[in-house]
Amino acid sequence: MKEYWRWSEYRRTVRGVDWTKAEIVSGGVDVGAVSSKAALMADDRLFAYSIARTGSSSPDSAKKVTDWALEGTGMKLSDVQCVVGTGYGRVNVPFANRTITEISCHARGANYIWGPMVRTILDMGGQDCKAIRSDRNGKVTAFLMNDRCAAGTGRGVEVIADLMSIPIEEIGPASLNVEKDPEPISTTCVVFAKSAALALLRKGWSKEMVLAAYCSAMANRVAELLRRVGVEKEFVITGGISKNIGIVKRLERIMGIEALPPKNELDPALAGAIGAALFARDFYKKRA
Amino acid sequence: MDIGSRNVKALLMVDNRTLSEGQTLCGFDQKAATEKLVEDLLRESNLSHSDIAHIVATGVGKNSSPYPASEITMVSADALGSNFLFPSARMVIDVGAENSLVVRCTEKGKVIDFAESDKCAAGSGTFIEAMARALEVKLEEIGPLSLKAKNSIVLNTQCTVFAESEVVSLIHQKVSKADIARAIHDSIANRIASLARRIRIQKDIVLVGGVALNVGFVNSLESTIGVELLVPKDPEFVGALGVALTYSKQKESGRR
Numbered sequence: 424m425k426e427y428w429r430w431s432e433y434r435r436t437v438r439g440v441d442w443t444k445a446e447i448v449s450g451g452v453d454v455g456a457v458s459s460k461a462a463l464m465a466d467d468r469l470f471a472y473s474i475a476r477t478g479s480s481s482p483d484s485a486k487k488v489t490d491w492a493l494e495g496t497g498m499k500l501s502d503v504q505c506v507v508g509t510g511y512g513r514v515n516v517p518f519a520n521r522t523i524t525e526i527s528c529h530a531r532g533a534n535y536i537w538g539p540m541v542r543t544i545l546d547m548g549g550q551d552c553k554a555i556r557s558d559r560n561g562k563v564t565a566f567l568m569n570d571r572c573a574a575g576t577g578r579g580v581e582v583i584a585d586l587m588s589i590p591i592e593e594i595g596p597a598s599l600n601v602e603k604d605p606e607p608i609s610t611t612c613v614v615f616a617k618s619a620a621l622a623l624l625r626k627g628w629s630k631e632m633v634l635a636a637y638c639s640a641m642a643n644r645v646a647e648l649l650r651r652v653g654v655e656k657e658f659v660i661t662g663g664i665s666k667n668i669g670i671v672k673r674l675e676r677i678m679g680i681e682a683l684p685p686k687n688e689l690d691p692a693l694a695g696a697i698g699a700a701l702f703a704r705d706f707y708k709k710r711a
Numbered sequence: 712m713d714i715g716s717r718n719v720k721a722l723l724m725v726d727n728r729t730l731s732e733g734q735t736l737c738g739f740d741q742k743a744a745t746e747k748l749v750e751d752l753l754r755e756s757n758l759s760h761s762d763i764a765h766i767v768a769t770g771v772g773k774n775s776s777p778y779p780a781s782e783i784t785m786v787s788a789d790a791l792g793s794n795f796l797f798p799s800a801r802m803v804i805d806v807g808a809e810n811s812l813v814v815r816c817t818e819k820g821k822v823i824d825f826a827e828s829d830k831c832a833a834g835s836g837t838f839i840e841a842m843a844r845a846l847e848v849k850l851e852e853i854g855p856l857s858l859k860a861k862n863s864i865v866l867n868t869q870c871t872v873f874a875e876s877e878v879v880s881l882i883h884q885k886v887s888k889a890d891i892a893r894a895i896h897d898s899i900a901n902r903i904a905s906l907a908r909r910i911r912i913q914k915d916i917v918l919v920g921g922v923a924l925n926v927g928f929v930n931s932l933e934s935t936i937g938v939e940l941l942v943p944k945d946p947e948f949v950g951a952l953g954v955a956l957t958y959s960k961q962k963e964s965g966r967r
Contacts, residue, residue: 573872
């Protein structure tokens with residue numbers, strides 16, 4: 424059976440960074456509920472990174488994703504002077520010197536990726552969703568989180584991708600391929616939304632229309648969380664769902680604010696790992 | 712008729728006595744399923760449509776009845792049906808496929824208060840179905856299985872989608888299926904119990920709806936709220952019984 428939920432795993436080395444000349448080499452490992460990310464930094468420059476699916480064992484996933492980021496760079500894990508673990512499985516990063524919550528790391532990472540003007544970060548992850556406010560230094564000033572319910576999380580999108588037999592990366596674009604947005608699916612519960620979506624398909628709706636109704640419902644749900652914490656410019660979206668244009672566009676419409684586009688082709692899902700690597704660098708500096 | 716989100720239940724009543732009852736899956740077309748069920752019941756009882764004095768419908772699909780019918784809410788139907796079976800009933804807990812309902816009522820079956828949960832699958836039969844699938848046991852086996860549990864463990868997640876992954880990881884951790892089944896029933900029992908607490912728990916409590924057939928759930932709910940539950944023989948038909956009773960009650964009071 425084809426696995427429509429399966430998103431692509433990958434690794435990259437940033438060109439033109441010579442880590443051997445760096446004063447401090449630091450690493451951040453973000454073990455999420457669905458995906459694991461690793462970021463390696465040479466001083467204040469991102470050097471290599473990777474993103475892979477979290478397996479049944481968090482320590483193994485942490486090791487695997489870090490080894491993958493190191494692959495082909497000539498850098499070894501022993502060259503990394505300080506590592507910070509973050510994410511849902513952060514206590515399970517065996518080689519981490521410290522752990523920090525993903526909330527702090529996402530704020531810090533967003534500050535690095537987009538700059539000090541970022542004040543609101545929406546992190547839409549695999550199994551939770553967080554609305555974070557931060558100051559110009561990337562320090563968290565307030566946050567709200569939904570980790571109880573799959574509605575508005577990546578896991579929820581995976582379920583729908585499977586149901587509709589559409590690769591997860593195509594859900595967003597397909598959902599925008601409608602003339603006019605239909606009414607959102609009335610239930611936010613992913614399980615009930617599944618049966619609601621089936622009922623619509625039976626009624627003769629196109630897949631695109633059903634996806635539009637579903638993405639609207641998800642955007643509505645996430646908008647509630649954002650409203651409660653308050654949105655201030657600049658607004659950015661991190662985490663895997665930031666790549667779902669169908670949800671992002673609708674969310675921007677509902678909130679009346681545009682999110683900054685991804686910068687330097689950097690995957691916003693990496694924000695947590697990058698933040699962790701930045702914290703690792705701070706710790707090393709303080710200790711040295 | 713009780714036209715639910717999963718099954719439609721119908722019952723023929725002569726005076727205050729049930730003549731026949733039956734249920735079928737709603738499938739794609741609730742209307743057609745309901746029609747077929749009623750026709751089957753009539754044939755079984757050697758009756759024709761003209762013998763039916765009146766039809767009353769309830770359930771989420773009550774307005775898709777294929778026949779002209781008066782409608783009442785599921786809340787009233789549950790209270791009336793339970794009161795008829797157990798006059799001592801002061802509270803009814805109804806756990807169905809996609810929603811759950813708690814009702815507090817008088818000794819005459821009149822509704823005092825109620826609370827409902829239909830926004831989240833974690834408090835409904837769908838939750839147990841999904842968990843049985845994750846556990847790879849048949850739905851009718853998960854109840855008896857959970858009675859064999861030796862250890863009490865707690866699911867960390869509530870959401871059906873998240874709990875599916877949690878169950879799978881518990882299997883990987885070699886936790887026994889019986890213990891996991893128990894945790895599953897405890898989880899939904901907790902949600903139902905907090906719904907009941909919202910309107911104050913009062914004895915005697917009748918448990919109705921399809922999920923009442925699951926002995927594992929009954930056991931978990933009893934230990935969660937600390938009260939023994941009255942479970943009728945055909946718990947899924949109590950709503951249909953209640954709607955049929957509204958008409959015969961009306962008749963009775965008219966005669967008086």
